[in-house]
Amino acid sequence: xxxxxxxxxxxxxxxxxxxxxxxxxxxxxxxxxxxxxxxxxxxxxxxxxxxxxxxxx
Numbered sequence: 001x002x003x004x005x006x007x008x009x010x011x012x013x014x015x016x017x018x019x020x021x022x023x024x025x026x027x028x029x030x031x032x033x034x035x036x037x038x039x040x041x042x043x044x045x046x047x048x049x050x051x052x053x054x055x056x057x
Contacts, residue, residue, distance in 0.1 A: 006033070006041055014041060 006014065010031055017027045024042065028035040 006031075006037070011041070014038065018042065 010033075013031060014027060017030065018024075022030075024038045025035050028038045031038070
């Protein structure tokens with residue numbers, strides 16, 4: 001199995017689907033990725049997104 005990062009386009013789709021309250025398992029199916037990849041990507045960006053929102057206020 002080849003391990004590769006999500007592309008920019010995949011990250012945009014992930015963000016839109018997750019914002020629409022689509023579950024990680026379904027997002028993984030849509031993107032053709034393992035659900036652990038989706039989980040890790042969301043966790044990796046969670047703190048970054050929280051920090052950006054705090055700075056915006």
